[in-house]
Amino acid sequence: MLNFTKTVVCCLAVVALSSVSEAGEAIAYRLSKTKEMHFDDGRKAEQHLAAVKKLGCEARMDSHGGHTDVIYRSAKWQVMEVANDKLVHQWEDWLKKAGFETVHGHAADHGSGHDAHDGHDLSGHDHAGHSHEGHSHSPGKAEEVSYVMQNWKTIHSQDATQMSELVALMKGLGCEVRTEDHGGHKDVSVRCPQWKHVEVASHEAAAGWQDWLRKNGFETRHEH
Structure with missing residues (x-):
């Protein structure tokens, strides 16, 4: 998941520019309960923080005890629109590993x-x-x-x-x-x-x- 996270921020910028007519598939996502993810690598924590913020989450970092926590949630359902089914499933896998509920028809x-x-x-x-x-x-x-x-x-x-x-x-x-x-x-x-x-x-x-x-x-x- 962390390797994929490296490309998430850039990809999200592209997704945000896609119009409804151009998007071929969509995935709805929500994280109603606050999620806390631990990182030993501060750079990876920053990448994950940037990714979940791009997804519209409330998010913050907390560094202590030699590691960094990324704390985030998205209480309301949001949607991401992408070009094809393959991309939807890549995003769905990433979102689920990051703790989100997803909906994809x-x-x-x-x-x-x-x-x-x-x-x-x-x-x-x-x-x-x-x-x-x-x-x-x-x-x-x-x-x-x-x-x-x-x-x-x-x-x-x-x-x-x-x-x-x-x-x-x-x-x-x-x-x-x-x-x-x-x-x-x-x-x-x-x-x-x-x-x-x-x-x-x-x-x-x-x-x-x-x-x-x-x-x-x-x-x-x-x-x-």
């Missing part, structure tokens, strides 16, 4: 046989309305939740933070997203005309996804 023909992606679990997910605390998420037991929304659905809200998180999650799921500000509120229009799926770590997590997706207008299927 796969096309229906995406290769199967992956191990469970812990970052896709909805444990503690504010939007799911379903608690997964204490459930088992054993590796190698991934389940798929498939979803589709053929027609555009428009969601209205005056809560800018809530809508920003919704946009991040919808983009992470691979949906088409349009936003419009007017009349003192924000409209978000969403559709997902082709079947996609997320991989989750347990049956309980899959149930949480289905519940959240259906409440937001999706048709869903759950594949064991």
Whole structure:
């Protein structure tokens, strides 16, 4: 992970310049609980600090006892848009190793046989309305939740933070997203005309996804 971190800051600068129309894939990420990562190499600690700050995290360093701690969190869902699926998976691996939850929707023909992606679990997910605390998420037991929304659905809200998180999650799921500000509120229009799926770590997590997706207008299927 640390070797990849060396390129993160530069890559993030490029990602930030990419427009929505140019980006081919997206990944949503969140780190709701403060993460503390230890480094014996101060230079690597600085690189990691710069990387998580570029990702929009609250972050700081604390040096003591001959090592450096990088302390960071990203309490709200954010999104990164990149050129292709390969880059998404590289970022997803890095984000998970750095402690983040992730959401990335796969096309229906995406290769199967992956191990469970812990970052896709909805444990503690504010939007799911379903608690997964204490459930088992054993590796190698991934389940798929498939979803589709053929027609555009428009969601209205005056809560800018809530809508920003919704946009991040919808983009992470691979949906088409349009936003419009007017009349003192924000409209978000969403559709997902082709079947996609997320991989989750347990049956309980899959149930949480289905519940959240259906409440937001999706048709869903759950594949064991």
